[in-house]
Amino acid sequence: MHQRTTIAAALTAALALSTTVFAAPVTTEGTATGRHGDLTVAVTFDGGKIRKIDIVKESENPILAGKVYTEMRDAMVAANSVEVDAVTGATLTSNALRSAVAAASEKAGVKLAAAPVVVARKARVPENLVYDVVVIGAGGAGFAAAVSAHDAGAKVVMLEKMPTVGGNSLISGAEYAAADNWVQRKLGITNDSVELHFQDTMKGGDNLGDPAVVRTMVEGALPTARWLVDTIGVEFQEDNVFHFGGHSVKRSLIPKGATGAEFITKFMAAVEKRSIPIYTDTKATELVKDASGRVVGVKATLEGKDYTFEANRGVIIATGGFAANVEMRTEANPFYGAGFKTTNSPAAMGDGIRMGVAAGGVAVNMDQIQTYPMCDPVSGAIELIDDARFEGAILINQEGKRFVEELERRDVMSKAILEQTGKYCYALFNEAVEKRSHAITHHQDEVEVFTKTGILKTGKTLDEVAAAFDIPVENLKATVARVNEAAKTGKDPDFNYRGKFSDLSTGPYWIYRGVPSVHHTMGGLKIDTKAHVLDKNGKPVPGLWAAGEVTGSTHGSNRLGSNAYTDIMVFGRIAGEEAAKAEPVK
Numbered sequence: 001m002h003q004r005t006t007i008a009a010a011l012t013a014a015l016a017l018s019t020t021v022f023a024a025p026v027t028t029e030g031t032a033t034g035r036h037g038d039l040t041v042a043v044t045f046d047g048g049k050i051r052k053i054d055i056v057k058e059s060e061n062p063i064l065a066g067k068v069y070t071e072m073r074d075a076m077v078a079a080n081s082v083e084v085d086a087v088t089g090a091t092l093t094s095n096a097l098r099s100a101v102a103a104a105s106e107k108a109g110v111k112l113a114a115a116p117v118v119v120a121r122k123a124r125v126p127e128n129l130v131y132d133v134v135v136i137g138a139g140g141a142g143f144a145a146a147v148s149a150h151d152a153g154a155k156v157v158m159l160e161k162m163p164t165v166g167g168n169s170l171i172s173g174a175e176y177a178a179a180d181n182w183v184q185r186k187l188g189i190t191n192d193s194v195e196l197h198f199q200d201t202m203k204g205g206d207n208l209g210d211p212a213v214v215r216t217m218v219e220g221a222l223p224t225a226r227w228l229v230d231t232i233g234v235e236f237q238e239d240n241v242f243h244f245g246g247h248s249v250k251r252s253l254i255p256k257g258a259t260g261a262e263f264i265t266k267f268m269a270a271v272e273k274r275s276i277p278i279y280t281d282t283k284a285t286e287l288v289k290d291a292s293g294r295v296v297g298v299k300a301t302l303e304g305k306d307y308t309f310e311a312n313r314g315v316i317i318a319t320g321g322f323a324a325n326v327e328m329r330t331e332a333n334p335f336y337g338a339g340f341k342t343t344n345s346p347a348a349m350g351d352g353i354r355m356g357v358a359a360g361g362v363a364v365n366m367d368q369i370q371t372y373p374m375c376d377p378v379s380g381a382i383e384l385i386d387d388a389r390f391e392g393a394i395l396i397n398q399e400g401k402r403f404v405e406e407l408e409r410r411d412v413m414s415k416a417i418l419e420q421t422g423k424y425c426y427a428l429f430n431e432a433v434e435k436r437s438h439a440i441t442h443h444q445d446e447v448e449v450f451t452k453t454g455i456l457k458t459g460k461t462l463d464e465v466a467a468a469f470d471i472p473v474e475n476l477k478a479t480v481a482r483v484n485e486a487a488k489t490g491k492d493p494d495f496n497y498r499g500k501f502s503d504l505s506t507g508p509y510w511i512y513r514g515v516p517s518v519h520h521t522m523g524g525l526k527i528d529t530k531a532h533v534l535d536k537n538g539k540p541v542p543g544l545w546a547a548g549e550v551t552g553s554t555h556g557s558n559r560l561g562s563n564a565y566t567d568i569m570v571f572g573r574i575a576g577e578e579a580a581k582a583e584p585v586k
Contacts, residue, residue, distance in 0.1 A: 025044050025045065025046040025051060026044070026045050026046075026108050027042055027043065027044045027045070028042070028043060028045070028104045028105075028107040028108040029041065029042050029043075029056060029104055029107070030043065030099070030100040030101060030102065030103030030104030030105070030106075030107065031057075031100055031103065032095075032096040032097075032098075032099035032100040032103065033096060033449060033452060034058065034059075034060050034065075034092055034093045034095075034096035034097075035060060035061070035092035035093055035096075035379075035381075035445075035449070036059045036060050036061065036445030036446070036448075036449065037058075037059040037060075037444075037445045037448040037449055038057060038058075038059075038448065039055070039057065039058045039060065039093070039096040039097060039100050040055075040056040040057040040058070040100060041053055041054065041055055041056060041097070041100045041101055041104060042054045042056050042104070043101055043104035043105065043108070045105070045108050045110045048110055048111070049080045049110075050076060050077050050080050050101070050105075050110075050112070051077070052077065053073050053076060053077060053101060055069055055073075059444075059445045059448075060090075060093045060096075061090075061093075061170065061171070061259075061261060062261070062265075063164055063165065063166050063170055063261065063264055063265065063268075064087075064089060064090040064093060064164050064166065064170065064171075065090060065093045066164060067087045067090070067163050067164060068086075068087045068090050068093045068094050068097055069097075071087070071163075072084060072085070072086070072087055072094060072097060073097065076097075076101060079113060080112055080113050081112050081113035081114070082097075082098040082099075082101050082102050082105075082112060083098075083113065083114065086098075087163050087164070088162055088163055088346065089162045089163060089164055089345055089346055089347060090163075090164065091346075092379070124279075124302065124303060125302075125305075126277075126279060126302065126307055126309070127277070128157070128277070129307060129308065129309050129310060130309075130310045130312070131154075131155050131156060131157045131309060131310065131311060131312070132149070132154035132155045132156065132311070132312050132313040132314075132579075132580065132584070133145075133146075133149040133154045133155070133156045133157075133311060133313055133314055133315070133316060133576070133579045133580060134156075134157055134159065134297065134298050134309045134310075134311040134314075134315045134316070135149070135156060135157070135158045135159070135315075135316045135318060135576075136159050136284045136298060136315065136316065136317050136318060136319055136352060136355075137158075137159075137160065137167065137317065137318035137319040137320065137352065137548075137550075138158050138159075138160035138162075138165035138166070138167070138278055138280070139165070139166060139167030139168060139169040139170070139318060139319075139320055139548065139568070140167070140168075140169030140260070140263055140264070140267075140548065140565065140568040140569060140572065141169075141318035141320075141547040141548030141549075141550075141568035141569075141571065141572035141575075142158055142160075142316070142318035142319075142547075142548075142572065143158075143165075143169075143263075143264070143267035143268075143270075143271065143572070144267075144547070144568065144569050144572025144573045144576065145316045145318055145545075145547055145572040145573070145575045145576035145579070146158050146271060146276050146576060147231070147232070147267065147270050147271065147274065147276075147576065148572070148573045148574075148575075148576025148577050148580070149316070149575075149576035149577070149579055149580040150274050150276055150576075150580075151231075151274075151576075152576065152577050152580035152581060153580055154313060154576075154579065154580035156276050156576075157276070157277050157278075157279070157309060158271070158276060158277070158278040158279070159278075159279050159282045159284050159298065159300055159309065160278060160279065160280045160281075160282060161281070161282060161283040161284065161347060161351070162280065162281070162345070162346075162347045163280055163281050164280065165264065165268065165278060165280065166260065166264040166345075167320050167345050167347050167348070168260075168320055168343075168344055168345050168347075168348060168549070169260045169263060169264060169565070169568065170259075170260045170261060170264045170345075171259070171260060171343075171345060171381070171382075172259070172260045172382070172564070172565070173258060173259060173260070173382070173384055173387065174255045174258075174259055174260035174262065174263055174565055175242050175244065175252040175253065175254055175255070175258075175561070175562035175565065176221075176225060176228075176236075176252060176253040176255070176562060176565040176566055176569070177197065177221060177244070177247065177251055177252045177253075177560070177561075177562040177563050177565075177566045178197075178221035178222045178224075178225045178251065178252075178253060178566065179192045179193055179194045179196060179197040179218065179221065179222065179251055180192050180193060180194065180222065181222055181225060181241070181251065181253055183236065183237070183238060183239075183240070183241050183253060184241055184249075184250070184251060186238065186239075187239075187240075187241065187250075189241070189249060189250055189251075191249055192248075192249045192251050194218050194219055194221075194222075196248055196249070197218040197221070197247075197251065198214060198215055198218045199248075200246060200247050200248050200560060201214050201217070201218060201554075201555075201560060201563060202214055202556070203246075204246040204409055204555075204556070204558055204559075204560040205522070205554075205555050205556020205557050205558050205559070205560075206556055206557040206558065207556065208365060208368065208556030208557050209553065209554050209555055209556035210526075210553040210554070212528070212529050213527065213528070213529055213553040213554050214554060215529075216529040216570070216571075216574075217554060217563075217566060217567055217570050217571070218566075220570040220573075220574070221566045221570060224566075224569050224570045224573055225253060225569075227573065228263070228569060231270070232263075232266050232267060232270050233266045233269070233270070234255060234256075234262060234263055234266050235255070235256040235262060236253045236254060236255055236256065237253075237254040237255070237256065237258075240254060240436075240438075241253060241254065242254055242387070242390045242391075242561075242562065243390050243391075243407060243498075243499050244390060244407070244560060244561030244562045245406075245407045245408050245409050245410060245413065245560070245561055246407075246408075246409045246410075246558070246560040246561070247560060247561075247562075248498075251562075252561070252562035253562075257442065258384065258387060258438075258442040258443070259384065260565075263565075279300075279302060281302060281303065282300050282301070282302045282307075283300060283301050283302075283351075284298050284299070284300045284319075284351065284352075284355065285299050285300060285301060285355075286298070286299040286355065286358070287299075287315060287355050287356075287358070287359040287544070288308060288310075289359060289360075289543075290585070292542070293360070293541075293542060294542035294543040294585070295311070295314065295315050295359055295541065295542065295543035295544040296310065296311055296312070296543060296585050297309055297310045297311050297315070298311065298315055311543065312584045312585045313543075313579055313580060313581075313582040313583075313584055313585075314543045314544065314545060314578075314579035314582050315543060315544055315545070315579075316531075316545045316546065316547065316575045316576065316579055317352040317355065317356055317525065317533070317544070317545070317546040317547075317550050318352070318546070318547050318548050318550060318568075318572060318575070319347075319351050319352030319353075319548075319550050320344075320345070320347060320348045320352070320548060320549045320550055321344070321348050321350065321353075321520065321521035321523075321524060321549035321550065322348060322349060322350030322353065322521050323342045323343070323344040323348045323369075323518045323519065323520065323521050324342050324344045324345065324346050324347070324348040324349055325348070325349040325350050326338050328349070328350045329369060329518065329521070332366040332367050332369065332521075332523060333366075333367040333368075333369050336369040336371070336518055340371065340380075340516070340517060340518045341375070341379070341380025341517045341518070342380055342517055342518040342519070343372055343375055343380060343381055343382040343517050343518070343519045344518070344519070348521075348549075350521075352524075352525070352546070352550040353523075353524050353525055353550055356525040356533050356541075356544065356546060356550070357525070359533075359541060359544060360535050360541045360544075361525045361526065361533040361534065361535060361541050361544065361546075362525070362526050362534060362535060362536045363523060363524060363525055363526065363552060364523060364524070364525075364526045364552040364553065365522050365523040365524070365552040365553075365555075365556065365557075366521075366523035366524075366552065367523065368521075368522035368523050368552075368555075368556065368557045368558070369518060369520075369521050369522070369523075370410055370411060370414075370518075370519050370520040370521070370522060370558055370559055371410065371411070371414040371516035371517055371518055371519055372410060372414070372516065372517055372519035372520075373410055373413040373414045373417055373514065373516050374386040374389065374425075374427060374512075374514030374515075375514055375515055375516065375517035375519075376450070376455065376514075376515075376517075377424060377455065377513060377514070377515045378453055378455070380517040380518075381517075382517070382519065383446065383450075383512065383514055384439075384442075384443045384446055385439045385440065385443045385446050385447065385450070385456070385510075385512060386427065386439070386514065387437045387438070387439040387442065387443070388427060388429045388433055388434065388437045388439035388440075388510070389406050389407075389427055390407070390437065390499070391429075391433050391436040391437035391439075391499075391502075392429060392432070392433040392436065392437075392499065392500065392501050392502040393406065393427045393428060393429035393433055393437070393439075394406060394427070394428050394429070394479070394480075394483055394501075394504070395413075395417075395425050395426070395427055395428075396425065396426050396427075396428055396471070396476065396479060397420040397421060397425050397426075398420065398421040398422055398424075398425075398426075398469075398470075398471065399421065399471070399472060399475055400466065400471045400472050400473070400474075400475030400476035400478075400479055401475055401479055402479055402482075402483075402494060402495065403416055403419075403420060403425070404416035404417070404495060405492075405495035405496060405497055405498070406495075406497060406499070407497065407498050407499050408495075409558050409560070410519070410558060410559075410561065411557070411558045414516035417514075417515070417516055418516060423515065424513055424514065424515045425513070425514060426469060426471070426511050426512065426513055426514070427511065427512055427514060428465065428476075428480075428504070428509060428510070428511045429502075429504070429509070429510055430502070430504050430506065430507055430508065430509050430510075431506075431507070431508055432502040432503060432504070432506075433502050433504075434510070436502070440510060450512060455512055455513050456510065456511070456512040457469065457510075457511050457512070458508060458509065458510050458511075459507060459508065459509050459511070460507045460508050460509075461507055461509075462476055462477055462480060462507075462509065464507075464509075465509045465511045468511065469511065469513070480504045480505070482494065483501055483504055484501075484503050484504060484505055486501050487500075487501035487502055487503045487504075488503075520549065520555070520559045520564065521549065522552060522554075522555045522556060522557065522558070522559055523552040524546075524549065524550045524551045524552035524553075525546045525550055525551050525552060526551070526552060526553055527545075527546055527547075527551045527553050527571070528540065528553075529574075530545075530574060530578050531545045531546060531547050531551075531571050531574045531575035531578055532544070532545055532578070533545060533546050543582070545575040545578060545579050546575065547568060547571035547572040547574070547575040548567065548568040548571065548572060549564065549567075549568070551571070554567050554571075555567070
């Protein structure tokens, strides 16, 4: 009897072991919230290990998420763990993938490795180190410079310290200011001119911008917009232009999809077509100068190894500003220190400014730092649904009252918001405004996330939206009544609204909370109209050009909305052309 029991127990144990080892693979799903909505994965487990991770649903930025869905996913499978390195610059998407895979493993009853795991990757080695033009930075300015330099006959390479390309240019709304553009003419807007754009930009920056540089930008805006369409393939909306604060008229072209993904995707295709190499995860550390003082190369690190990329004609710095560098912000202007989040990519650390100054360039307007008035209180990122403000959404405080003109300069609006209860405000609009702005239609990913986090609420009546954020409903109704009257008369006696209000009498309504967040650093390397970096005597540093937010000569004290993309494209294009035609190193 005892023997029979022992045999039976052994058989039972063997059967259990067999089931554990040879059980059929199981697939479960897990979901987590990323930057732009829910991310759902289907994870296949076999023998207690991850065998495959499939992305079932996602709405993340395809460029930023690329390495999350490839390298990071593969690392999870190899390590049987979610504790692998996140992709820098795509933290929210990386965390969402981790959480979704962890949720799937919990459903499957599989315990993953808990300790952080480093998965070895095959080392990458640059194929070539000698070029005509080296471009530091693969954002909008860098892409424009690289394509222009190539098309002018130069052999070009791009160096990008982040794992992905695009920088701030990718995550912005990417509207592009150009006076007397084709969409304006189509819409019957005939009261714009290059001169008016110049005056608006100078006035908006309190006349601290270099007039010659500003004039170059506004004169080059429309030809460069055409170049973007004809050469790069960028598509703009043909039925609307935006009216950003500080501009006298509606003049800002809107890219397809209303984000920078339209530009960066098309630039990536253009660069691939031209076989221009891009080295990501490659941090430029120093500019190399020869005995004569000319910049002739770039020192950079890639996967722990040092390389020197030679530049026979010149180097273009297109690394962006320093909005993500709290220490540098505090040094430049203590008011904008640790108390603010930023809308910027984590790449915006001011590296290019420091390298340019070390090579003999001079920095100007460093204390001029701009906040964007309506940003996500949780992440600090710009609220793209704020497009509604350009078409009639009103700003109200916790008391339900307007307190500033909605199309004022960004610095004026931000200051006004910080003076309100709680240092935040709300934007309110209805379907009439949505039909003009398409803010909700274009940014459904934000709608999903902001609804979950409680930043965005909807309601059929003013009573409902007031209750959603505990706003005094009578104050709100009185404010809306004054706006409705202004919509009828075309005159705003309270704040002289320069746009066109819509009647807000009927819903449905949307209301969202926003706070100011550091958005743009106007200071940077001093350049001339040819994008040369200038020294303390106003002379060009030989072999060195710069374009985009790394420069400080254009926007003065305050950048007008949509002038950034104009700036980076116009001067990126100029820098590329100028560097390509420079005399080669002898």
